[in-house]
Amino acid sequence: MAIIEEVKNPVLEVHSLTVVYNKQPAIWNVDFTLPKGQIIGIMGPNGSGKSTLLKAIMGVVDANIGYVKVFDQEIEEVRRKVSYVPQRQSVDWDFPAQVKDVVAMGRFATRGILSRLNAEDKEIVQESLKKVGMEAFANRQIAQLSGGQQQRVFIARALAQRAELYLMDEPFAGVDASTEESIIELLNEMRNHGKTLIVVHHDLYTASDYFDWVVLLNTRLVASGPVAKVFTPEILAEAYGSRLTTLSKVADLLAERRFPMRHK
Numbered sequence: 001m002a003i004i005e006e007v008k009n010p011v012l013e014v015h016s017l018t019v020v021y022n023k024q025p026a027i028w029n030v031d032f033t034l035p036k037g038q039i040i041g042i043m044g045p046n047g048s049g050k051s052t053l054l055k056a057i058m059g060v061v062d063a064n065i066g067y068v069k070v071f072d073q074e075i076e077e078v079r080r081k082v083s084y085v086p087q088r089q090s091v092d093w094d095f096p097a098q099v100k101d102v103v104a105m106g107r108f109a110t111r112g113i114l115s116r117l118n119a120e121d122k123e124i125v126q127e128s129l130k131k132v133g134m135e136a137f138a139n140r141q142i143a144q145l146s147g148g149q150q151q152r153v154f155i156a157r158a159l160a161q162r163a164e165l166y167l168m169d170e171p172f173a174g175v176d177a178s179t180e181e182s183i184i185e186l187l188n189e190m191r192n193h194g195k196t197l198i199v200v201h202h203d204l205y206t207a208s209d210y211f212d213w214v215v216l217l218n219t220r221l222v223a224s225g226p227v228a229k230v231f232t233p234e235i236l237a238e239a240y241g242s243r244l245t246t247l248s249k250v251a252d253l254l255a256e257r258r259f260p261m262r263h264k
């Protein structure tokens with residue numbers, strides 16, 4: 001019944017991954033593989049282990065059991081090709097830095113921390129800010145931006161890294177509708193250039209538009225596969241609990257869009 005689709009030549013492999021905090025598992029025995037060149041949604045209720053999964057992939061938290069391979073290698077070997085945007089609440093926004101310096105950190109991730117930025121790097125920083133509509137704020141202190149503006153700067157930093165794989169933890173949290181639209185356009189453009197984007201997201205309504213592939217978590221892996229296969233009422237209920245009233249609305253929405261749904 002569970003849908004866990006295996007991928008050939010995966011961009012990411014997660015094997016038996018278990019992360020335990022204070023004797024409580026945050027993710028438990030999770031196994032999946034992800035395809036290259038797609039936009040992949042990581043979804044599941046609050047506390048279901050989405051952020052922990054991204055941190056374990058990045059090596060920010062250690063796995064208690066299991067391992068992860070990125071581009072068929074250890075994360076340490078390929079870190080420059082992988083860009084990570086943490087969940088906004090988890091970042092201390094009071095540090096003194098100008099917006100352009102925060103974005104430039106994306107270039108140092110590629111060039112090494114002791115290098116100097118050349119003209120090309122500076123151009124990439126400008127271009128990245130422009131892509132998220134923040135070029136007018138280049139000299140502003142990061143602490144003096146609104147939440148949604150800070151989020152856009154962190155996305156610009158990820159863009160400046162020119163990575164191959166992007167892990168974004170709730171990039172749409174706290175951004176307005178038109179910004180969300182422009183960010184998803186940007187992600188589509190990146191995908192069309194062969195990049196892989198892994199995006200933690202909460203909104204079930206937009207997920208089927210945004211994502212090619214969805215990983216559903218609820219401490220355990222509930223499903224991993226093409227969005228049309230994963231978004232069935234039964235699987236959503238397994239991830240979110242069947243009493244959630246939005247689930248029936250989502251099922252209606254999916255029916256309207258004539259997604260394939262399984263009936264008993």
Ligand SMILES: Nc1ncnc2c1ncn2[C@@H]1O[C@H](COP(=O)(O)OP(=O)(O)OP(=O)(O)O)[C@@H](O)[C@H]1O
Pocket residue numbers: 021022025026044045046047048049050051052053087
């Ligand atoms: N540093 C930590 N120490 C102890 N427990 C933690 C820590 N970080 C997360 N947890 C716990 O692990 C579980 C998973 O947390 P995680 O942040 O991965 O969830 P999430 O799916 O990202 O949730 P949200 O949708 O709220 O962002 C939760 O029960 C959380 O309380």
Ligand SMILES: [Mg+2]
Pocket residue numbers: 050051052087169
């Ligand atoms: Mg989270």
